[in-house]
Amino acid sequence: MMLSWEFPPRVIGGISPHVYFLSKSLSKNDVKVYVVTCDFPGAPAHETIDGVEVYRVDSYKNPSPDFATWVYLMNLNMQKEAAALAGKLSDEIDVFHAHDWLVATAGIGLKHVFRKPLLVTMHSTEIGRRDGIHTSTEKMIHETEAWLTYEAWKVICCSDYMVSHVKWAFGLPDDKLVMVPNGVNTTVYENIQELDCKPFRSAFALPEEKLVLFVGRLVYEKGAQVLINAIPRILEKVNAKFVIVGSGYMKEQLSSIVRSMGLEHKVLFTGFVDEETLLRLQSCADVSVVPSLFEPFGIVALEAMAAKSPVVVSDTGGLSEIVDHDSTGFKVFPNNTESLAWGITKILLDDKYRNNIRQNAYRKIQEKYDWDKIAQRTKRIYEGVLSEYSKSFWA
Amino acid sequence: MRVVIFSWEYPPRIVGKLAEYTSALATQLVNNKVETYVVTYHPYLTGMSEEANGVKTIRVANPVRTHIGVLTWVLTLNQEVERATANIYYPAQKRIDLIDVYDWHFIPAAVTLKNALGIPFIYSVESLEDHRSHSANTPFNMAIKSIEWLGFYEAEKVTAKSEWMRDEIERIYNVPKEKVQVVFPTAASWIKNVLKLYEAAAGGATPR
Numbered sequence: 110m111m112l113s114w115e116f117p118p119r120v121i122g123g124i125s126p127h128v129y130f131l132s133k134s135l136s137k138n139d140v141k142v143y144v145v146t147c148d149f150p151g152a153p154a155h156e157t158i159d160g161v162e163v164y165r166v167d168s169y170k171n172p173s174p175d176f177a178t179w180v181y182l183m184n185l186n187m188q189k190e191a192a193a194l195a196g197k198l199s200d201e202i203d204v205f206h207a208h209d210w211l212v213a214t215a216g217i218g219l220k221h222v223f224r225k226p227l228l229v230t231m232h233s234t235e236i237g238r239r240d241g242i243h244t245s246t247e248k249m250i251h252e253t254e255a256w257l258t259y260e261a262w263k264v265i266c267c268s269d270y271m272v273s274h275v276k277w278a279f280g281l282p283d284d285k286l287v288m289v290p291n292g293v294n295t296t297v298y299e300n301i302q303e304l305d306c307k308p309f310r311s312a313f314a315l316p317e318e319k320l321v322l323f324v325g326r327l328v329y330e331k332g333a334q335v336l337i338n339a340i341p342r343i344l345e346k347v348n349a350k351f352v353i354v355g356s357g358y359m360k361e362q363l364s365s366i367v368r369s370m371g372l373e374h375k376v377l378f379t380g381f382v383d384e385e386t387l388l389r390l391q392s393c394a395d396v397s398v399v400p401s402l403f404e405p406f407g408i409v410a411l412e413a414m415a416a417k418s419p420v421v422v423s424d425t426g427g428l429s430e431i432v433d434h435d436s437t438g439f440k441v442f443p444n445n446t447e448s449l450a451w452g453i454t455k456i457l458l459d460d461k462y463r464n465n466i467r468q469n470a471y472r473k474i475q476e477k478y479d480w481d482k483i484a485q486r487t488k489r490i491y492e493g494v495l496s497e498y499s500k501s502f503w504a
Numbered sequence: 505m506r507v508v509i510f511s512w513e514y515p516p517r518i519v520g521k522l523a524e525y526t527s528a529l530a531t532q533l534v535n536n537k538v539e540t541y542v543v544t545y546h547p548y549l550t551g552m553s554e555e556a557n558g559v560k561t562i563r564v565a566n567p568v569r570t571h572i573g574v575l576t577w578v579l580t581l582n583q584e585v586e587r588a589t590a591n592i593y594y595p596a597q598k599r600i601d602l603i604d605v606y607d608w609h610f611i612p613a614a615v616t617l618k619n620a621l622g623i624p625f626i627y628s629v630e631s632l633e634d635h636r637s638h639s640a641n642t643p644f645n646m647a648i649k650s651i652e653w654l655g656f657y658e659a660e661k662v663t664a665k666s667e668w669m670r671d672e673i674e675r676i677y678n679v680p681k682e683k684v685q686v687v688f689p690t691a692a693s694w695i696k697n698v699l700k701l702y703e704a705a706a707g708g709a710t711p712r
Contacts, residue, residue, distance in 0.1 A: 172646035177572060181579035182647060185612045185654075192620035214583050218613070221587040222620045224594060248570040253580065256567040503594075 110195060110202045110219075112187065112212040114180075116146035116163060122326065123291070123408045124208050124232055130292055134484030136160035140491070143202070145191045145215075147183065166190040177246050180211055188215035195223055204228055204262075204491055210235070210250055213257040220260060224503045226494050229261040231275050233405045238330055240403065255279045262494045265487075267291045267406040268427035274405070289487055291427075292480035293411040295471075297388055301416075306393040313377060313390070314350035319457045321349050322394035322418070324387065324409050325401070327357030332400035332423065335444055337363060340372055342450035347457045351376045354390065391416035396456045396463075402444050404428050410438070411478055414470035419463045421452040437470040505706060506539040506596060508589055508603045510610035512578075514544035514561065522606055522630050525689060532695040534558040538702070543588045543610070545581060552591075562588040575647055578609050585613040593621065601706040606630055608648060611655035618658060626705050627659035628687075629669060634676050653677055660705040663687045 111132055115125035132142040142161045147168035148154070156163050166187050173179035195202045206228045207216030220227035235250040236242055242251050258264050258279045264286050266272045272286045314320045321343075325331040333353060340351060353363070353376065360378065367376045382390070391397065397413035399422040406427035413420045414437065422428040423443035432438035439456055441448040456463050498504055509530060513523040526542065533540040534557055546563035554560050564584035571577040593600050603625040605614045614625040633648040656662060656677050662684040664670045670684045687697050 171650040172643040174573070174575070174642065174644040174647065178575050178579075178644075178647065181576055182650075185579060185582075185615075185651070188612070188616050189619055192616045196620045196622070214580055218583040218586045218616055219620075221583065221590045222616060224590060245570055245572050249568055249572060249576060252568040252570055256580075259567075 110143040110145060110191060110204075111206045111208070112191065112216050112219075113144060113146050113208040114168075114183070114211040116144055116165075118152055119147055119149035123406070124211075126294075126408070127230075127232070127291060128208055130294055130480045131484060131487065132161045133159045134292075134480040135488060137481065138484050138488050140484075140488055141201070143194065143198075145187055145194070147187075164190065164194060175246075177250060181214060184212060184215040187212060188218050191215060191219055192222060195219065203495055206230070207257065207261075208232060210254045210257055213253050217257065217260045226262040226498050227260055228263050228265065228490070228494065229257055230265040230267070231258065231271065231405075232267065234275065234278050236278050237274060237403050237405065240330070251278075258285075261285070262498070263287055263490060265289050265490065268430050270426045270430060271405045274426075287490055289483055289490070290478055291406050291408050291411065292483045293408065293415045293474055293478045294480065295415045295474060298392055298416045301388055301392045305389065309389050310393045313352050313379075317348055319347060319349040319395040320390075320393060321351045321453060321457075322354070322390055322397045322413075323351070323400070324354045324391070324397070324412075325399070326355050327353070327359045327363055329359065330401060330403040331355075331357075332402045332444065333359065333363055334366070335400040335402075335423075335446055335449055336398055337366055337370070337372075337376065339446040339450040339453070340375060341370070342447065343453050343457075344375065346454045349375070349395075349453075349457065352379060352390065352394070353377065354379045354382055354387065356381050388416065391418055394418045396421055396453055398449070398453060399423065399428060400441075400443075400449055401425060401428065407431055411474060414438070415474050417467050417471055419456050419466045420470065421449065421456060423449075433469075433473075436466070437473050438466055505601045505702065506541075506592075506599060507533060507702060507706075508541045508543055508592060508600055509606070510543050510585060510603060510614060511606040512545050512609040514542055514563075516549075517544070517546050520630075525630075526606060529695075529698065530559040531557045533698075536695060536699060538699070541592050543585050552588075562591070564588050573644065575644065579612065582610060582613040582616075585610050586616060589613065589617055593623070602626065602702055604628055604702075605655065605659075608633070608652045608655060611651050611658075615654060615658045624660040624705055625658070626661045626663060626701070627655040628663040629673060630665070632669075632672060632676065635672070656683075659683075661685060661701060663701065665689055 113128040115121045117129050135142050144163045148165040154165050168183045171182040204226050205219050208230050209232050242248050272288050397418045397420050399410045404426040410420050410422050420438040422432050424440040425443040434440040439452040441452040511526040513519040515523050515527050530540050540559050542561045550563050550565050552562045566581045568580040600623045603614050606628050607630045617623045637645050656679045673679050
């Protein structure tokens with residue numbers, strides 16, 4: 110039984126598509142998956158998607174004074190509903206699999222009440238997101254994450270970088286950590302014809318402008334500010350339009366920076382866009398930029414590569430592992446506008462280099478980040494845990 | 505009969521009157537041949553112990569030490585209450601007849617245990633948020649009230665210590681009067697009344 114605070118159509122960040130594709134691919138590999146997640150307007154309380162049983166719980170039942178308290182209250186309802194479901198299924202549930210601290214207390218409680226193993230995928234950490242622990246809320250979340258990894262039988266991370274980061278952050282033993290990369294779905298991009306691009310991109314950029322794409326939440330660690338500061342340097346060499354997709358607490362601040370730089374005509378903030386528009390943008394962009402300061406994995410880079418868009422990424426976290434410099438993308442120094450401007454300019458001006466990178470990147474995606482292979486690896490982890498569990502006094 | 509009492513205060517940790525009451529209750533239950541466990545909070549005296557009077561206590565601490573309010577503190581402590589109760593349930597041939605929960609703090613654990621394992625619970629009301637914070641309706645107070653409401657909804661039976669409290673429970677939460685039983689703590693028949701109530705409520709939830 111998987112617990113996740115987001116599942117399509119509720120999409121807030123990368124966990125939602127991750128749980129969606131992982132559960133579907135597990136189902137294809139003969140694992141019966143129940144997903145318990147938060148509700149979403151218009152989405153049914155229970156549905157079956159390709160064999161995956163999805164249950165949505167009322168997540169705004171309790172009034173909450175702040176986000177963190179809301180999370181714990183939501184967990185109360187999630188745990189109650191999951192407990193009723195798992196109780197009805199009696200012994201059918203073999204493992205509980207939680208995704209991030211957002212479902213920590215529900216997962217930990219279910220583990221003990223049913224005495225079944227708990228696994229966790231740590232998609233991110235508070236100490237990484239905030240670049241340190243500064244407030245009581247952050248400390249509380251950090252301690253909740255530590256507790257969750259302590260209670261988990263295995264802790265799955267999506268990159269070697271996250272394995273070492275999580276090991277450092279919570280002092281975990283090596284044999285508890287396992288790396289399974291995130292996957293990417295290439296089929297959704299196959300339907301998008303390159304011919305579509307000309308009329309489509311005219312809504313975003315002038316014909317003579319190159320299209321530079323940023324996709325991500327507008328928060329500090331995603332580094333949109335670094336890209337914006339690099340724009341004047343890029344415009345010295347090449348005419349381009351910068352399309353910034355996503356929303357977040359820095360949105361107002363970023364648009365006012367753009368205004369004060371006199372770049373309103375070169376930067377387009379689209380906000381959150383629908384999936385079809387996003388897929389097209391990724392397919393039609395001349396370059397996709399991921400300038401993150403902290404990036405546990407970097408799914409957006411994988412998506413761009415699957416869309417055959419060349420990528421410029423900061424050499425940090427999971428991005429360092431996804432991209433091979435000069436082969437499957439261009440790596441730049443994190444939080445360095447000069448370096449970022451150099452990388453973007455290089456890709457935009459050198460057609461041969463760009464095409465080479467696109468092809469290599471697409472090949473790597475198919476070899477390494479295929480959901481079917483990832484589901485098989487995850488299944489083997491479940492089987493390993495169950496075989497250890499069968500020798501324990503809980504069995 | 506095997507009964508587990510949930511209380512957020514229990515000697516030696518005394519916050520208000522509840523510690524004294526639950527302690528007297530547990531002692532009397534043992535005297536009346538009820539196998540009695542108490543699951544409670546203590547910042548460092550954790551683990552199971554058996555007292556001279558035969559009451560078995562399990563004290564749990566919160567694994568998360570930093571908090572931004574009593575709500576987050578309570579909501580991260582409940583998993584330890586669930587763990588402690590599972591540690592009673594599984595070695596005891598998977599049988600706990602009843603959980604008696606004092607006030608809202610451990611209602612989440614009781615609700616999960618009922619839904620997961622079919623253990624019925626009684627919600628024993630010592631005080632209500634509406635009285636403690638005088639009709640305050642900030643999201644913080646409303647969140648606590650929503651947990652109290654959940655407790656009333658999911659409980660087999662509710663106990664109050666006075667007729668006045670029974671009326672208040674009906675007035676504020678629309679709980680039907682017949683669901684609420686008044687157990688006068690000073691009545692001569694006090695423990696007999698408690699035992700009768702326990703007998704009626706035990707096994708009330710659908711076994712799974």
